Amino acid sequence: MSEPILKCNELHKRFLVGDGVDAVKDVRLTVAPGEFVLIMGPSGCGKTTLLNLLGGLDRPTRGEVILKHRKFSRLSENELARMRRTLVGFVFQFFNLLPDLTAAENVALPMRMIGLGHEEVARRTLELLDEVGMVDRASHSPYELSGGEQQRVAVARALANRPAVVLADEPTGNLDSQSGNRVMELFSRFNARHGQTFVVASHDRGFREYATKVVHMLDGAVVRMEDRTGAVTP
Ligand SMILES: Nc1ncnc2c1ncn2[C@@H]1O[C@H](COP(=O)(O)OP(=O)(O)OP(=O)(O)O)[C@@H](O)[C@H]1O
Ligand SMILES: [Mg+2]
Known part of the structure; x- marks a missing residue:
């Protein structure tokens, strides 16, 4: 197997609320470049x-996350933030687009944050909106878009810095x-075309067809892992 792009060892998170929640x-978990991992399981x-731990949005109680050879525990908050801007794209359940920006401005934001030039940002924004089928809604505000459209813009934004x-x-x-399948198909297309690695949490068993690993x-706790052939790995 090729060198993992993302890996965690004995990762543990305890929230110190009440008696504590593990x-x-x-x-x-070991994720190879280009894998499409689906995380399933009941609410809670x-x-x-x-x-959040894998993306460096939160720190573990113990254990380590390693993304492209970077050990998160060795990174300062600033380094962690820079790593998130350049190496990780996030897509959330509630889209989280900035309401005061247009669709195009939302997509452009991560590229501006890493200091890409104006022309390159404009070109890439158009390309990304085209890939998610949203060019004709570029100047719409999030509240002028349907949920499915907002999520497609959010996908373009997540993928902006490649x-x-x-x-x-x-x-x-x-x-x-239908909108859900469209989003998953976009992920699948980016995964196949650009080799990006995806880790997706979902309740929807129908999405297993997209995954290289479930x-x-x-x-x-992780209680089971399956690969595409249905084989179960410990
Ligand atoms: N900030 C927090 N402080 C305390 N407990 C938390 C916190 N965040 C999550 N938990 C608890 O940790 C457990 C796991 O929560 P988590 O949100 O990761 O579950 P989930 O699998 O994403 O659920 P869902 O499918 O409903 O989104 C839950 O028991 C939750 O109550
Ligand atoms: Mg959740």
Whole structure:
């Protein structure tokens, strides 16, 4: 197997609320470049917490995340933030577009934040909006878009800086099945065409067809992993 792009070892997250909640328990995961990983499991099993740890949005209680040879525990908050801007794309359940910006401005924002030139930003924004089928809505505000359209803009934004890894937390959770499938097909297309690695949390069993690996979680722990052939790995 090729060198993993994303890896975690004995990753553990305990929230210190009440008696304490072990939201992620000793999770070990290895993701090869170009993989499409689906994380499944019931509400409260730790999917969001795990994605937040994998993307460096949150720090683990113990264990390590390694993304492209960078050990998160060795990075300062600033380095972690820079890493997120350049190597990771996030897609959320509630789209999280900035309401005061147009669709195009939302897509352009991550590129501006890393200091790309005006012309390149404009060109890439158009290209990305085209890839998600949203060019004709470029100047719309988020509230002038349907949920499915907002999510397609959010996908374009997540992919703007050509991140090595895209983390998506229930990206279709607020969409009808047709819009949901369209978002998953976009992921699948970027995955095939640009070799980007995807880690997607979803309740939808129908999405297993897209995945190279399915990770089943229960009570914070990974209880089963399947690959495309259905073989189960420990
Ligand atoms: N900030 C927090 N403080 C305390 N407990 C938390 C926090 N975030 C999550 N939890 C707890 O950790 C557990 C895992 O939550 P998490 O949001 O990761 O689950 P999930 O699998 O994403 O669920 P869902 O499918 O409903 O989104 C839950 O029991 C939750 O109550
Ligand atoms: Mg969640």
